[in-house]
Amino acid sequence: MDTSAKTRTAISPRRDEDFPEWYQQVVRAAELAEPSEVRGCMVIRPWGYGIWENMQRQLDAMIRATGHRNAYFPLFIPLSYFAREAEHVEGFAKECAVVTHYRLKTDEEAGLIPDPESKLSEPLVVRPTSETIIGASYAKWVQSYRDLPILINQWCNIVRWEMRTRLFLRTTEFLWQEGHTVHETEAEAREETRRMLGVYEMFVRDHCAIPVFAGLKSDSEKFPGAVETMALEAMVQDRKAIQAGTSHFLGQNFARASGIQFQTREGKQEFGWTTSWGMTTRMVGTVVMAHGDDDGVILPPRIAPTPIVILPITTKEETSAKVLEACDRLAAELRTRKFLDDVPIQVEVDRRDLGGGVKNWEWIKKGVPLRVEIGPRDLEKNSVMVSRRDQPVKTKESIPVDEFVARAPEILGSIQKSLYARAKEFRDANTRPIDSKEEFYDFFTAKNASKPEIHGGFALAHWNGSREVEEQIKNELKVTIRVVPMDDSPEPGKCVFTGEPSARRVVWAKSY
Numbered sequence: 001m002d003t004s005a006k007t008r009t010a011i012s013p014r015r016d017e018d019f020p021e022w023y024q025q026v027v028r029a030a031e032l033a034e035p036s037e038v039r040g041c042m043v044i045r046p047w048g049y050g051i052w053e054n055m056q057r058q059l060d061a062m063i064r065a066t067g068h069r070n071a072y073f074p075l076f077i078p079l080s081y082f083a084r085e086a087e088h089v090e091g092f093a094k095e096c097a098v099v100t101h102y103r104l105k106t107d108e109e110a111g112l113i114p115d116p117e118s119k120l121s122e123p124l125v126v127r128p129t130s131e132t133i134i135g136a137s138y139a140k141w142v143q144s145y146r147d148l149p150i151l152i153n154q155w156c157n158i159v160r161w162e163m164r165t166r167l168f169l170r171t172t173e174f175l176w177q178e179g180h181t182v183h184e185t186e187a188e189a190r191e192e193t194r195r196m197l198g199v200y201e202m203f204v205r206d207h208c209a210i211p212v213f214a215g216l217k218s219d220s221e222k223f224p225g226a227v228e229t230m231a232l233e234a235m236v237q238d239r240k241a242i243q244a245g246t247s248h249f250l251g252q253n254f255a256r257a258s259g260i261q262f263q264t265r266e267g268k269q270e271f272g273w274t275t276s277w278g279m280t281t282r283m284v285g286t287v288v289m290a291h292g293d294d295d296g297v298i299l300p301p302r303i304a305p306t307p308i309v310i311l312p313i314t315t316k317e318e319t320s321a322k323v324l325e326a327c328d329r330l331a332a333e334l335r336t337r338k339f340l341d342d343v344p345i346q347v348e349v350d351r352r353d354l355g356g357g358v359k360n361w362e363w364i365k366k367g368v369p370l371r372v373e374i375g376p377r378d379l380e381k382n383s384v385m386v387s388r389r390d391q392p393v394k395t396k397e398s399i400p401v402d403e404f405v406a407r408a409p410e411i412l413g414s415i416q417k418s419l420y421a422r423a424k425e426f427r428d429a430n431t432r433p434i435d436s437k438e439e440f441y442d443f444f445t446a447k448n449a450s451k452p453e454i455h456g457g458f459a460l461a462h463w464n465g466s467r468e469v470e471e472q473i474k475n476e477l478k479v480t481i482r483v484v485p486m487d488d489s490p491e492p493g494k495c496v497f498t499g500e501p502s503a504r505r506v507v508w509a510k511s512y
Contacts, residue, residue, distance in 0.1 A: 009294035010365055019238040024167065026288055029365045030297045033167045040165045040172030044281070047366055048168075050305025051284050052175065056155060058207050058302070058341065059177065059279065062199050068151040068179060073134050075156075076124040081132035084257035088131065091224020095160040097126040097172075126159040131225070131250070131276055134180045135258025142272060144263045145184050149192075153179040158280075168285030169242070169512050176280035182260055182272040186251070189273035190228075193249040196277040197230045200245030208283060209300040209420040210234045210290050211427050212244055213458070213507050215483030220467050223276075227251035233482040233507060235427040236289035239457035241482045241509040244286055247277035290423050297367030298389050300419050301412040302340060306348045308408065309368045313356050313375030324351065327374050330384070333405045339412055364393050369415050370408070390415045390422075430457030433505060437496050444477045444510065458482070458509045462502035464495035473497070473508070482507045 011029060015022045027033055032048030035041075044052065060070070076099060082089040103118035127133065138150060155177045162172050179196060183189040197214060204210050212232040222229035226248040234244045255261070255271040264270050291298040301307040310327045314320035331347040339345050350359050356373075363371050373385040373396075384404050385396045388411070399407070434440045443456035463469065463481065474480050483506070490504035 010296055010361060011294050014294045015237055015292075020166075022294070023285070023289055023292075026292050026296055026365075027167050027285075030288075030367060032284065032288070032297070035167070038172075040162050042165075042167050042171050042173075044175075047305060048284060051287070051299070051303055052281055054303045054305065055203075055207070055283060056177070059199075059203050060153075060155070062203060063153050063177070063179065063196075066151075066195060066199060068153045068181075070154060071152045072154050072156065073130055073137065075127055077127055077130070077133045079123045079125055081136065081258075082125060085132065085225050085254060088225035088254075088257075092128045092160070095128055095162070097159050097161055099124040099126065127156075128158060128160045129276075129278075130154070130156075130178055131180065131254050131274075132258065135254050135260060135274075138180075138182055138272070138274075139259040139261070142182060142260050142262050145265055147262060148182055148184045148272065149188065150182040151179075151192075152181070153177055166285075166512075168281055168288070170282075174281050176278050178276060178278040181275045182255070183275070184262070184264075184273070186273050189251075189275050190249055192275045193228070193230060193247045193277070196275070197232065197245070197247040200232055200247070200277075200279055203279075204232060204234065204244050204283070205420065207300065207302045208287050208290075209302075209416055209423060210244065210286065211420065211424040213483050213485065215485040215507065217246075218467075218470060218481045218484060218506075220470055221480060223248045225250065225253050227253065230486070231483055233509070233511075234286055234290060235423075235430065235458060235509070236286065236512075237292075237426065238289075239430050239509075241458065241507075241511040242282065242286045242289070243482075243511070244283065245277075245279045248275060250274040250276060291419050292367070295393055296365030298419065299367035299369060301369040301416050304346075304367070304369050306346045306368055307339065307412055308334060308345060308347045308370045308372060309363050310347065310349045310372045310374065311356060311359055311363070312349065312351065313373055313378075315356075316376070319376045319379075322379060323374055323376065324349075326379055327351075330372070330374065330401060330405070334408055337405065337409050339409050340416070345408060345412070364389070369412060372404070386411075388415055390418045427458070431460065432457075434459045434461045435493075435496060440496055440508075441477065444479050444508075458507055460505040461496045461508055462493040462504075463506050464498050464500040464502055466495075466498070469495070469497050477510075479508050479510055482509050482511060 011025050031045045033042045033044045036043045100123050101114035101118045103115040104112050105115040107113045157175050159173050165171050201214050212234050214232050217229040217231050228249040230247045232244040233241045252271040254274050260272040261269050312323045312327045314323050327349045331349050334347045335344050337345050369389050371387040383398050383400050386399050387396050493502050495502045
């Protein structure tokens with residue numbers, strides 16, 4: 001018997017064989033999304049969109065709780081608006097999709113073509129972000145300090161032309177929320193920037209079950225036109241970083257560009273202090289890469305479209321009616337129970353005319369937190385067979401029906417906590433302080449030439465603040481500074497590359 005043979009898994013290749021391809025296969029097998037007929041864009045399928053809807057609903061409630069309200073602004077932005085903020089336009093120029101005509105005509109030789117007579121007097125940019133178009137409205141709304149603060153968020157789509165795309169992680173069109181605020185003072189705007197990063201950190205930690213490092217972006221990595229960018233960085237299972245939310249202190253840069261001025265309490269004219277912040281559908285991909293295994297997705301219960309699926313085991317026609325009746329009765333009882341967000345538990349009874357094994361594996365690949373089987377034998381014992389997705393897929397526990405109904409919220413909470421603990425243990429095991437250039441290069445050098453994705457993880461290393469050093473490391477190792485931590489306990493030392501003084505360690509990693 002060949003004991004070296006690997007256990008068969010639902011997803012091929014396995015994570016340790018080809019992580020990028022594993023990710024693509026998981027997304028496909030779980031029916032989260034698929035490439036569209038439009039190059040670089042994706043179709044988000046119902047299960048994947050259900051995850052995003054839960055993220056959207058929960059994050060929106062957290063944003064509203066801080067006093068923000070939702071609005072909507074145009075998809076198209078006049079080209080001249082970008083030109084007003086030089087650093088901003090330079091940062092996005094290569095990613096912009098531009099509308100130049102508003103009508104088509106039929107040409108005998110070429111077929112449908114843009115009508116030359118419909119050329120726009122000014123091209124329109126399909127929004128890559130909305131600071132400039134929202135600023136135009138704010139300039140009209142703000143006249144006095146009494147009009148401040150303005151606290152607005154919008155949920156919308158964004159277009160940034162991508163040459164290399166990956167479902168959820170990097171697509172030409174994606175969904176997000178973007179908050180845009182105006183404040184009377186610099187201190188208020190800086191406080192807003194920090195507060196919203198804190199909202200994101202709470203959401204990613206408590207809802208998506210992912211630990212993060214929070215901090216400042218270096219000048220070369222910050223948002224184009226921002227004075228300061230704060231970000232969250234999560235580690236996924238190939239030990240790379242994914243940015244999981246950003247919050248930008250824009251100073252008065254965009255207020256000057258858009259003409260957002262107000263009369264101060266002293267009767268003077270001053271430009272507003274603005275912020276912007278956002279989180280995207282990239283979080284769906286981040287959850288997959290942080291928690292998934294070689295059998296598919298593993299979803300934290302809080303964001304799962306359906307936390308519990310009931311699978312009727314109906315092999316004999318004479319018992320099927322009783323089994324289905326018991327499944328419906330259990331589902332109804334579970335829906336009266338509430339989970340962490342004080343929301344009724346969503347339950348689905350899978351009544352499809354498919355084999356039990358086929359249905360079971362479909363839900364495993366989709367990552368549903370709890371699978372509950374009910375068959376004739378379970379009816380006799382008044383029990384159910386329960387499988388947790390955070391445990392090996394063949395692990396089952398027989399639980400009396402009444403006990404399961406009572407414990408369901410607790411079990412879901414246990415899965416939520418276990419996924420966070422597992423992700424944090426992995427992140428901490430692959431994060432370490434590094435104190436020399438040689439050690440740093442070794443940490444980020446592939447240990448196996450056939451698997452260049454296998455490298456160290458997150459390095460906590462001193463840096464002298466030099467952009468030249470940062471660019472050199474990026475070019476040589478494809479490693480960047482993910483965040484400069486903002487904690488209150490800096491550890492002075494020496495830059496591992498130059499030996500010059502350094503105020504604190506920063507987080508370095510390869511990233512998506």
